[in-house]
Amino acid sequence: MTLDKGVPGMxxxxxxxxxxxxxxxxxxxxLTPGIKVKVLRSAPLGDPMAIGxxxxxxxxxxxxAAHITVEEIEA
Amino acid sequence: xxxxxxxxxLTGNPNTGKSTIFNELTGANQKIGNWPGVTVDKxxxxxxxxxxxxxxxxxxxxxxxxxxxxxxxxxxxxxxENSSDLVVDVVDSSNIERNLFLTVQLLExxxxxxxxxxxxxxxxxxxxxxxxxKLEEALGYPVLLTIARDGKSLKNxxxxxxxxxxxxxxxxDMLKAHIDKVKExxxxxxxxxxxTEKIIELRYxxxxxxxxxxxxxxSAGPSMTERLDSVLAxxxxxxxxxxxxLYAVFQITFEWIGQPIADALEGLITEDFxxxxxxxxxxxxxxxxxxxxxxDGIIGGVGSVIIFVPLIFILFFCLSFLDxxxxxxxxxxxxxxxxxxxxxxxKAVMPLMMGFGCGVPSIMGARAMDxxxxxxxxxxxxxxxxxxxxLPIMALFAAMFFPEDAANxxxxxxxxxxxxxxxxxxxxxxxxFKDEGATFILELPPYRMxxxxxxxxxxxxKGKGYLTxxxxxxxxxxxxxxxxxxxxxxxxxxxxSESFLASIGSAVGALFTFHGFGTWESGAAIISGILAKExxxxxxxxxxxxxxxxxxxxxxxxxxxxxxxxxxGSAFTTMSALAFMVFSQIYTPCVTxxxxxxxxxxxxxxxxxxxxxxxxxxWVVSLLVxxxxxxxxx
Numbered sequence: 001m002t003l004d005k006g007v008p009g010m011x012x013x014x015x016x017x018x019x020x021x022x023x024x025x026x027x028x029x030x031l032t033p034g035i036k037v038k039v040l041r042s043a044p045l046g047d048p049m050a051i052g053x054x055x056x057x058x059x060x061x062x063x064x065a066a067h068i069t070v071e072e073i074e075a
Numbered sequence: 076x077x078x079x080x081x082x083x084x085l086t087g088n089p090n091t092g093k094s095t096i097f098n099e100l101t102g103a104n105q106k107i108g109n110w111p112g113v114t115v116d117k118x119x120x121x122x123x124x125x126x127x128x129x130x131x132x133x134x135x136x137x138x139x140x141x142x143x144x145x146x147x148x149x150x151x152x153x154x155x156e157n158s159s160d161l162v163v164d165v166v167d168s169s170n171i172e173r174n175l176f177l178t179v180q181l182l183e184x185x186x187x188x189x190x191x192x193x194x195x196x197x198x199x200x201x202x203x204x205x206x207x208x209k210l211e212e213a214l215g216y217p218v219l220l221t222i223a224r225d226g227k228s229l230k231n232x233x234x235x236x237x238x239x240x241x242x243x244x245x246x247x248d249m250l251k252a253h254i255d256k257v258k259e260x261x262x263x264x265x266x267x268x269x270x271t272e273k274i275i276e277l278r279y280x281x282x283x284x285x286x287x288x289x290x291x292x293x294s295a296g297p298s299m300t301e302r303l304d305s306v307l308a309x310x311x312x313x314x315x316x317x318x319x320x321l322y323a324v325f326q327i328t329f330e331w332i333g334q335p336i337a338d339a340l341e342g343l344i345t346e347d348f349x350x351x352x353x354x355x356x357x358x359x360x361x362x363x364x365x366x367x368x369x370x371d372g373i374i375g376g377v378g379s380v381i382i383f384v385p386l387i388f389i390l391f392f393c394l395s396f397l398d399x400x401x402x403x404x405x406x407x408x409x410x411x412x413x414x415x416x417x418x419x420x421x422k423a424v425m426p427l428m429m430g431f432g433c434g435v436p437s438i439m440g441a442r443a444m445d446x447x448x449x450x451x452x453x454x455x456x457x458x459x460x461x462x463x464x465x466l467p468i469m470a471l472f473a474a475m476f477f478p479e480d481a482a483n484x485x486x487x488x489x490x491x492x493x494x495x496x497x498x499x500x501x502x503x504x505x506x507x508f509k510d511e512g513a514t515f516i517l518e519l520p521p522y523r524m525x526x527x528x529x530x531x532x533x534x535x536x537k538g539k540g541y542l543t544x545x546x547x548x549x550x551x552x553x554x555x556x557x558x559x560x561x562x563x564x565x566x567x568x569x570x571x572s573e574s575f576l577a578s579i580g581s582a583v584g585a586l587f588t589f590h591g592f593g594t595w596e597s598g599a600a601i602i603s604g605i606l607a608k609e610x611x612x613x614x615x616x617x618x619x620x621x622x623x624x625x626x627x628x629x630x631x632x633x634x635x636x637x638x639x640x641x642x643x644g645s646a647f648t649t650m651s652a653l654a655f656m657v658f659s660q661i662y663t664p665c666v667t668x669x670x671x672x673x674x675x676x677x678x679x680x681x682x683x684x685x686x687x688x689x690x691x692x693x694w695v696v697s698l699l700v701x702x703x704x705x706x707x708x709x
Contacts, residue, residue, distance in 0.1 A: 025143075026516065
């Protein structure tokens, strides 16, 4: 699945970051293959979404999250 | 005795308390300027300690130094080109993992670092334990522990600054091995993009090893941030909470505290002080032109600079405070979908909303944006909004020419302002700033109690910067417009209709022949509106023979009745009045706003661009309104 499909509470492992203008910045922020990510919440208007990784919280837009493939490791 | 001097550069991620450290160390002994060519603050301060004069440079907070943003470029250029005696990397201990990315990247570039693990108190609360010895061993560089607001901890920091000898440190074997791997990839045949990505992964691999060695986590239960976010960023309450906070900031600035102080100041300057000076000048029998220069030109000019100061101080106090709590990041998070459609960053909401009170603090508030592009777009959007000084124009014209629908017409002008801000942002985003991709990745930092010293210093800097930088330009502008209003080629004139302003007015008026208001009176009113939008109404009053009309929006109905009896009633039709309102809504901002744009963009080019571009845009839109309106038979 892709990260944008994640629902709050899900813990996911990042498989790969798809190519985009944002890829380098996302990786710089610690979103690298193999890292564990927790879906925290969606903004009230549905977008962006907040995720927790490497013990901090990050907001990204769903359309950018759609480039990130993940697998669920905990419900 | 000559004091020994040393230089220290502070670098680190955003939200690490780096600026708090800088402010606590240097106090009021700091200077804020601009890095050349960009709208990024350059902060330099001094502190004397242990017989040393320490110069501290607070570099912009960045997540990396890959030179993609102006901030990142500033940091890396500064560190590579200036030989600071000490480079301090401020790390948020509770978020050490991602913070180490910058640390490792700087160490790869052979920049020796003193690593400051800040926010020890927060790390403890969140159950993060860092073994300092092991971290030093892993990197080979010295590590210091601080709590930014704690006096003892800062004193210790200065002790370390003045005693540490970086020559005694060098990369650990682990770090050397990491750097070798990076070099191997750099010299490989991979594409640049692949190299960059591979190196980022290598850095995090190295960080994972460091984390394994030196950091342990204890579970600490749900944090305060989680609990607050479940209300402020999550539920149905988030939007009402945001609106309530926005409303409070607006009210504090323009109703409860800021504006009353501004009004009191204005009264003091335009009445008491002016009366006092007038009497003094008259009794000294000073020449008329000199009296006018001093009273209308100089005191008027200084007055129009000073009355904005309370607004700026109060608004910045609120914005710095909110920024310090971490709430501004939530605002960006909440508002991103809305603002993105307008081509602006979510963070622009708060400063732009202030534009409905006054464009000046609004333009200055654009500093909060993360990228140069977002800052410029917010700066250039703010002047389109209906500020408190445009409101009287709208109220008067609406009351005169749309007596039945005055409120609706005024409201429509607010909408025109918002729509133009969006249209203009789209236009500029697509033409002037198109190279920089609009991206959005936002850290949601933990909620914190803002450091009041930080908040007050930031507020003070804004106020001071406005007075010194923008103030001079505004003052000059006021004196020039005063001169045009009371002189013509043969000297001083009694009647404004004989002044330079009137001759320029008729030239300007001619530009509006096809807008339905091609009179010299409108031309002169438009010119004086560049001095201050309030002046449009008072100029119209003077020019149509009613110099004592009120320029307050709440008196619009009375004023309108009086004005209808003058030549103004027949000078405009409903359509040309509407076109004039639309023009006033959009055209060149006042000199105060222009001076602020110059200060904030650090560029004359952008100031003149804003002035010319907004005039042109207003000309076109207003022409369309009039021509289409009349063609449709209104």
